[in-house]
Amino acid sequence: MDTVDYPRTLPWVGHLRCPHCQHPNEAWRSSGMSECFPHFYCSVCSNVVHREADKATVWDAATPELLAQVAATLPECPCGGRFVPGAGPKCAQCRQDTDLVADPVAYLHNPHMVVLDGACVFSDRRGPYRVRIVG
Numbered sequence: 001m002d003t004v005d006y007p008r009t010l011p012w013v014g015h016l017r018c019p020h021c022q023h024p025n026e027a028w029r030s031s032g033m034s035e036c037f038p039h040f041y042c043s044v045c046s047n048v049v050h051r052e053a054d055k056a057t058v059w060d061a062a063t064p065e066l067l068a069q070v071a072a073t074l075p076e077c078p079c080g081g082r083f084v085p086g087a088g089p090k091c092a093q094c095r096q097d098t099d100l101v102a103d104p105v106a107y108l109h110n111p112h113m114v115v116l117d118g119a120c121v122f123s124d125r126r127g128p129y130r131v132r133i134v135g
């Protein structure tokens with residue numbers, strides 16, 4: 001799998017603080033201009049999937065019906081988990097969900113994909129890649 005390095009000096013590299021143990025997880029956050037919506041995290045790990053096909057589905061509206069329609073087609077994660085609505089990145093220290101996704105329906109239109117250091121991004125437009133925070 002490809003690895004994409006993001007230097008810590010970049011403005012879109014920061015920390016996702018765990019609400020449970022306060023660990024500052026290093027993460028890359030996609031800009032709003034990259035329009036990485038919708039995206040879904042794995043139920044078990046911090047991997048994320050972003051598909052342009054889903055964007056067309058939810059372009060006009062974010063509703064529970066459209067969410068269910070997309071969710072039914074989400075793939076399994078190589079870790080054995082599954083990409084599901086409502087899951088967020090998992091804290092590297094305590095392994096609990098960081099609760100990034102509070103409202104799965106509203107989150108359909110959230111363009112800011114947060115990828116923790118070491119997590120992988122899956123897409124329907126390019127091969128999967130692992131994010132690595134360096135520098």
Ligand SMILES: [Zn+2]
Nearest residue numbers: 018021091094
């Ligand atoms: Zn934690």
Ligand SMILES: [Zn+2]
Nearest residue numbers: 042045077079
């Ligand atoms: Zn996973």
